[in-house]
Amino acid sequence: MKLLATTALALTISATSALAAGHGACAADKTLTEGTLTIATGNPAYYPWVMNDAPESGEGFEAAVAYAIADKMGFGADAVTWVRTSFDEAIQPGAKNFDFNMQQYSITPEREEMVDFSLPYYTSSMAVLTTQSVVDGGAEATLESLKGLKWGAVATTTAIPVLNDVIQPDSDPLLYNDNADVNAAIMAGQIDAALYDLPTALYLSAVVVEGGALLGQFPPERSERPDQFGLLMEDGNPLKECVDAAIAELTESGELAAIEAKWLAEATGVPVIE
Amino acid sequence: MADTSSQNRAAELLAKTPTRREAYEADVRRRSNRIALISTVSVVLAIIVLVPLAPGWEAVQRAFFNGRVFAATFPGLLDAFLLNVMIFAWSAPLIALTGLAIALCRDARAPALFPVRLFGIAYTDVFRGLPVVLVIYIIGFGVPGLGLPRPWNSPYIWGTLALVLVYSAYVAEVIRSGIDSIHQSQRSAAASLGLSDRDIMRFVVLPQAIRNVVPANMNLFIALQKDVALLSFIGPVEVFRQAGVYKSLYANFTPYVGAALIFLVLTVPATRYADYLMNKQNRARS
Numbered sequence: 001m002k003l004l005a006t007t008a009l010a011l012t013i014s015a016t017s018a019l020a021a022g023h024g025a026c027a028a029d030k031t032l033t034e035g036t037l038t039i040a041t042g043n044p045a046y047y048p049w050v051m052n053d054a055p056e057s058g059e060g061f062e063a064a065v066a067y068a069i070a071d072k073m074g075f076g077a078d079a080v081t082w083v084r085t086s087f088d089e090a091i092q093p094g095a096k097n098f099d100f101n102m103q104q105y106s107i108t109p110e111r112e113e114m115v116d117f118s119l120p121y122y123t124s125s126m127a128v129l130t131t132q133s134v135v136d137g138g139a140e141a142t143l144e145s146l147k148g149l150k151w152g153a154v155a156t157t158t159a160i161p162v163l164n165d166v167i168q169p170d171s172d173p174l175l176y177n178d179n180a181d182v183n184a185a186i187m188a189g190q191i192d193a194a195l196y197d198l199p200t201a202l203y204l205s206a207v208v209v210e211g212g213a214l215l216g217q218f219p220p221e222r223s224e225r226p227d228q229f230g231l232l233m234e235d236g237n238p239l240k241e242c243v244d245a246a247i248a249e250l251t252e253s254g255e256l257a258a259i260e261a262k263w264l265a266e267a268t269g270v271p272v273i274e
Numbered sequence: 275m276a277d278t279s280s281q282n283r284a285a286e287l288l289a290k291t292p293t294r295r296e297a298y299e300a301d302v303r304r305r306s307n308r309i310a311l312i313s314t315v316s317v318v319l320a321i322i323v324l325v326p327l328a329p330g331w332e333a334v335q336r337a338f339f340n341g342r343v344f345a346a347t348f349p350g351l352l353d354a355f356l357l358n359v360m361i362f363a364w365s366a367p368l369i370a371l372t373g374l375a376i377a378l379c380r381d382a383r384a385p386a387l388f389p390v391r392l393f394g395i396a397y398t399d400v401f402r403g404l405p406v407v408l409v410i411y412i413i414g415f416g417v418p419g420l421g422l423p424r425p426w427n428s429p430y431i432w433g434t435l436a437l438v439l440v441y442s443a444y445v446a447e448v449i450r451s452g453i454d455s456i457h458q459s460q461r462s463a464a465a466s467l468g469l470s471d472r473d474i475m476r477f478v479v480l481p482q483a484i485r486n487v488v489p490a491n492m493n494l495f496i497a498l499q500k501d502v503a504l505l506s507f508i509g510p511v512e513v514f515r516q517a518g519v520y521k522s523l524y525a526n527f528t529p530y531v532g533a534a535l536i537f538l539v540l541t542v543p544a545t546r547y548a549d550y551l552m553n554k555q556n557r558a559r560s
Contacts, residue, residue, distance in 0.1 A: 091525040093333035111525035114337065150424075155515055156522035174429065174509030175519060181415075185509055188418035189427050 026242040027073045031099050037075040039066050040098035043084035046179060047203050048263055049104060055082045061199070061263035062102050065121050068255060069231075072246035087156050090232050091115055099239055100231040104197060106158040107230040116240050117230035119247045121256060124227045126162050127201035127270060128215040130193040131186060139192065141216030141271045143167065150174075152182050152191035158227055159195035162218065167195075183209050197227060199264045216273040336526075343528040347520040351532045354516035361434065361502045361512065366495060368438045373445025378475070380450050394446070401443035407504050410436040414508035433505040441498055448490045452483035489555060492548035496541050513537075 032038045041062065044053045051059035058067045058077065070080045083098050090101045091114060100118065107117045128146065130139060139145050143166075151173035153159040163173050174191055176182045182194045186209055196204065198217055205212035220226035231247075233240055250256040292300065325331060379394030401409070413436040418427030425431075456479045464474040506515035513533045520529035 087522060088527075091337070091521075092527075093337040094330050108523070110523055114525040152509065155511075155518050158523070160519055161523070172511060175506070175511050175515055176509060177507060181507070184415040184419070185429075188415055189422070189424065190418055190429055190509060 025074075026245065027075070027239060030237075030239045030242065032097070033081075036079050036081050037070050037073065038081045038083060038097070038099045039070070040083045040085045040090065040101040040103075041066075042103040043086065045084075045103065046200065047207075048199050048265070059263075061122070061259065062104070064259045064263060065250075065256065066102055068250055068259060069121075069243060069246045072249055073242050096234045099237075100233045100243060102231050104200075104229050105232045107228045108158060108225070115235050116233040116237050118233065118240060118243045119251075120228035120230050121247055121250075122229040122260065123220045124197040124199065124229065125217040125219050125270075126159060126195055126223075126227060127198040127217040128193050128273070129186070129196055129201045129205050129209065130213055130215045131209065132211040132213045134192045135213050135215065139215060141273045143273065146193070146215075146273070149192040150190070152176060152185050152194045154178060154182055154196075157197075158225075159197075161225075162223075162227075163195055166218065166223075179204065179208075186212075198270070202265050202270075214270050216271045218273055222272075338527045338531055340526055340528040343520075343524050343526045344532055347517070347524070347529045348532045350520065351513050351516055351529060351536060354511060355513040355533075355536050357510060357512040358499070358502050361430070361437075361505060361510070362499055365434050365437050365441070365502070366498065368434070369441045369445055369498070370491075372438055372442035374449055376442055376446035377449035377453060380446065381453055381475075383471070398443045398446055401440050402447065404440065406437070406440050406501050407507060409440050410504055410507055412436075413439070414505075429505070429509040433508050433510065437498070437501065437505070441494065441501075444494050445491060448487045448494065449483065451490075452487035453479055455486055456482050486555070489548050489552040492544065492551060496544050496548065499541055499544070500537060 027037070039055070041050060041055050045055055045060075045062070047060065049060050049062040051057065051063070055063040055066065058064055067077055067080065070077070085098065085101060087103075090096075090098075090103075090105075091111075104124075105111075105117065107120060111117070128141075130149070134149070139149060146167050147170055149169065150171055151163055151167070151169045153163055153173060153175055155175035155177065160173075160175070163169065174185060176185060179196075179200065182191075183204060185191045186194060193215065201214055201217075205214050220228075231243055233243070247256070326335075328334075376394050376397055379390045380398070382388075382390045382394070410433055414429050414432045417432050417435075418429075460478055460482075461474050464478045469477065503512060503514035506512050506518075511519070513536060517529040517533040521527055
């Protein structure tokens, strides 16, 4: 039995390293620093994407996915370096200081003209974050009811087109720099509701926003342009094919789904907005 | 008679033919104009020729000067700029009035009014010393957080208040320098005519003081036009924020260049006008 286990382990290890070597060849000479994979994330990186703002721990959905991709590309955990960038740094022209950048970047055709995206690693619902007092005030998970609310959102997200095209609120939405500012506005009662990707909204309503509540969600399968997250790379980065191969493999093998199940909460309880 | 007419002719002749000195000066002038023209043209040419030779120029051009993105976003930016103009339009008079009031506080000379004077000093010290963004954040999110009902928690109201607080401190200092520039002898003279302290300030000191500081205040109002954009931190979607939204949608910085152009169209004439006022004042003084 022990022999069997050892053999199986040895087989697995050799198989993994063979696989890694195969992909390693793909990524050779294509990374910023030979032998290391430099991954960028936000500053700060938010829960539940990265736990405790420490991507090095591999905890949190994006951190775990990053290490899984690195592994498939032939980079061990010790061969991964993390850097921090803002959105603007990620899209600025000129040399980049990362191989790929991972902070819930939604893939859109407009953006794709300026930068490269990998295959999507997550498809998100858009969710409506509000407070219990607004719900008590009669807000419902219907477009009709949503139109009448005072809206807010983070200005750099793809929530803005959804707000303007799908919800079309009666009054102009207020836009903010980051999650913290939106939450401040909700708590100050300046806005009734804010549009976030579902995992962020779940976290904010449960932990950050006092009396926070989720009014409903726009599931991706009903959206014309579902919100898909991809790794952002410099336009024409040769590493793209290796990253795409790694993500495709993770998706097919179900590993990606397993990571998702581990780090992102089930969202079945959130009503769907008709 | 003949004598005078010949004298006149001589004078006319003198006026028509330039003296050697005038000829020399005209020559120098032409020469310097020529040099200025050549140097300007060569600098501009060097920029036009050399910058595109830089290896990253194409990427920079695509990210900052993208015609397609510019065309798609500029109308939206113009729309958003209306909000800037509105915020500016209601802030500027409030700032002027508050600034004047604070300046008068600082000039309160009666001993009983010392607390007022102290208030003026503390006000300018605090609000001149704080970054505008910080005041906008603290007041824009803090005051509504106290639980004010709508519409009294609007970011427009409290953001405007933040702008007024900070800028009136600057304006107050400028006006105070104007008040200080009016010599004490004028107050004494007015007092000897029987004017009250109030009337001295109103009819003698302020009219001259304000006129003296108009150019300096113009500068502040140009700065205010740009700082209105900081209100976007607490929600209002003015031109800077709208440009940021387009930037993230297109992953392209061109909308910022569009916003910059819109700002320039407004601020350059204002700056020129301030310069003109300042020159006029200098000429009047010399």
